[in-house]
Amino acid sequence: MNTVDPVTMWIIIVGLAVGSYALRFVFIGLVGDRQMPAWLLRHLRYTAVAILPALIAPLVVWPSATGGEADLPRMSAAAVAVTVGLVSKNVLAAIFSGAATLYGMLYLLG
Amino acid sequence: MAFTTSNSYYWKGFRDGAPFVFVAVPFGTLFGVFATEAGLNIVQTMAFTATVFAGAAQFAALQLMQDGAPTLIVLASALAVNLRMAMYSASLTPYLGSAPLWQRAFAAYLTVDQSYACSIARFEAEPQMTVPQRMAYFFGSVTPITPLWILSTYLGAVLGTRIPESWALDFALPITFLSMIGPMMRTMAHVVAALVAVAVSLMTVAIPFNLGLLIAGCAGMIAGAQAEVMLDRRKAKA
Numbered sequence: 001m002n003t004v005d006p007v008t009m010w011i012i013i014v015g016l017a018v019g020s021y022a023l024r025f026v027f028i029g030l031v032g033d034r035q036m037p038a039w040l041l042r043h044l045r046y047t048a049v050a051i052l053p054a055l056i057a058p059l060v061v062w063p064s065a066t067g068g069e070a071d072l073p074r075m076s077a078a079a080v081a082v083t084v085g086l087v088s089k090n091v092l093a094a095i096f097s098g099a100a101t102l103y104g105m106l107y108l109l110g
Numbered sequence: 111m112a113f114t115t116s117n118s119y120y121w122k123g124f125r126d127g128a129p130f131v132f133v134a135v136p137f138g139t140l141f142g143v144f145a146t147e148a149g150l151n152i153v154q155t156m157a158f159t160a161t162v163f164a165g166a167a168q169f170a171a172l173q174l175m176q177d178g179a180p181t182l183i184v185l186a187s188a189l190a191v192n193l194r195m196a197m198y199s200a201s202l203t204p205y206l207g208s209a210p211l212w213q214r215a216f217a218a219y220l221t222v223d224q225s226y227a228c229s230i231a232r233f234e235a236e237p238q239m240t241v242p243q244r245m246a247y248f249f250g251s252v253t254p255i256t257p258l259w260i261l262s263t264y265l266g267a268v269l270g271t272r273i274p275e276s277w278a279l280d281f282a283l284p285i286t287f288l289s290m291i292g293p294m295m296r297t298m299a300h301v302v303a304a305l306v307a308v309a310v311s312l313m314t315v316a317i318p319f320n321l322g323l324l325i326a327g328c329a330g331m332i333a334g335a336q337a338e339v340m341l342d343r344r345k346a347k348a
Contacts, residue, residue: 004175009154012184016171017161019189025218027199033208040200042335046303047201048230049294050330051194053304054311054323055223056284056291061312065280074281081285085292091231094289095129102281 073105116246119239123228123250129286130224134255135262136279137165141172142266148172152267159263163256164222167191170320190319197327198226202248205233209245217248225252227290234296299341303334 004012036044060078062068081098085091138159145155150172162168171188179187198221206217228251233244266272273279295301307330314322 004149006154008181009150009175011181012171012175013154013158013161015181015185016158016167016188019185020162020164020167020192020195021219023189023192023196024199024221025215026196027203028206028214028218028221029199029211031200031203031207032211032214036204039335041204042338043331044201044204045234045338046300046331046334047197047327048227049291049300049304050307050334051197051323051327052223052227052287052294053291054307054326054330055194056287057308057311058315059284060288062315063280063284065275065278073278074284077281078284078288081288082292085289086295087292089293091126091289091293092129094292095286098285098289099282102278102285106278 073102073109076105077102115240116242119243120246120250120253122232123247124253125250126228126232127224127251128254129289130255131258132279132282133224133286134259136273136277136282138259138262139266139271139273141165141168142263142268143270143272144169144172144266145263146267146270148176150267152264155267156260156264160260163219163259164192164195165259166320187319190321190324193324194327195221197324198223201230202226205229205244206241206248209241213245217245220249220252220256222252222255223287224255227287231290231294234294297338297341299334299337302337303330306330306333 056078060074061070063071063074065071066074077098080101081094084097085094088094141159142155145158145168146152150158158168162171167188170191171184174184174187199218202217202221206214209217225248229244229248232247233239239247291304295304307326310329311322311326314325316322317325
C-alpha cells in the first residue's frame with residue numbers, strides 16, 4: 001500500500017474542497033437571479049431526469065456488491081422501485097416496495 | 111406568516127430527505143474505514159469528509175492515491191466525478207437564484223445528489239412556492255443526512271467496522287434514487303430524456319474519470335429539450 005505524505009494529502013484535501021465548492025457555487029452563486037437564455041433553461045429542465053438515471057443505471061446492471069455480475073434480486077428491486085414510482089407517484093411507496101423486493105429475493109435465492 | 115410557511119417547508123424537506131439516511135450512513139462508514147486503511151489520520155479523514163462533502167469523489171480520490179497517481183491526476187479525476195454538481199447548480203439557479211447571497215453560498219456547499227434530487231422534484235411539482243419556501247425545503251432535505259454522514263465517517267474511521275454486506279445496503283442508493291425518478295416523469299419529454307441518458311450511460315461506462323456520466327447526462331438533456339420543442343409544435347398545430 002502506498003502511504004501518502006502529509007503535505008500531498010493536505011494539498012489533495014484542500015484542492016478538492018475548493019474545487020468541489022467552486023463547481024457547486026458557479027451557477028447558483030455567480031449567475032444568481034440574472035435571466036438565463038430560454039434554450040439553456042429548456043435543457044436545464046431535464047438535468048435531473050437525465051443525470052440521476054444515468055448515475056444509477058450502471059449500478060443496477062453491474063452492481064459492485066456482486067463484483068459486477070448482473071444480479072436478479074437487484075435488477076428486480078430496481079424494476080419494482082421504478083414501476084411503483086411511475087404508477088403511484090409516491091417516493092416512499094417505491095422505496096419500500098423496492099427494498100421489500102430486494103430482501104425477499106435475496107432471502108428466497110440466498 | 112412567511113416564517114411559519116417556510117418552517118413547514120423545512121420539515122417537508124426533512125421528511126423527503128430522511129430515506130437517504132440509509133445511503134449516507136453505510137457510505138460514510140465505508141469512507142471512514144477506507145480512508146483509515148489508506149493511511150489518513152482522523153483529522154485528515156474528517157477534514158476530507160466535511161469539506162469535500164461528496165461521497166463518490168472522495169472514494170475516487172482515495173483510490174487513485176492508493177494507486178500512486180500523481181497529485182494533479184488525483185485532483186482532476188475527483189473533480190471530474192463532481193462535475194455533475196455544476197449541472198445541479200445550474201439547474202437550481204432558476205429556482206433559488208434570487209435568494210440572498212449568504213443563503214446561496216450555504217446551499218452551494220450542501221448541493222449533493224440527495225438534496226438536489228429532492229428539491230428539484232418538489233420545485234417542479236409546486237411552481238407556486240416562494241424563494242424562501244424553496245430555500246427552507248432545500249435545507250430541510252439535507253438536514254437528516256449531513257450530521258449522520260460526518261458522524262458515520264468518524265465511527266468508520268475510529269471503529270473500523272463495516273456494515274455487514276449481507277444487509278445489501280449497497281443497493282440503498284439505487285433504490286432511493288430510482289424511487290424518485292418515477293414521479294419525475296411528468297411529460298413524454300422527461301421520459302425521452304431519461305431513456306436516452308440511461309442508454310448512453312450504459313454505452314459509455316468504459317470511459318475513465320466518470321466522464322461517461324456527463325456525456326450521458328448532456329445527451330439526455332438535449333433529447334429532452336428537443337422532445338419538448340417537438341411536442342410543443344405538435345400541440346400548436348393541433
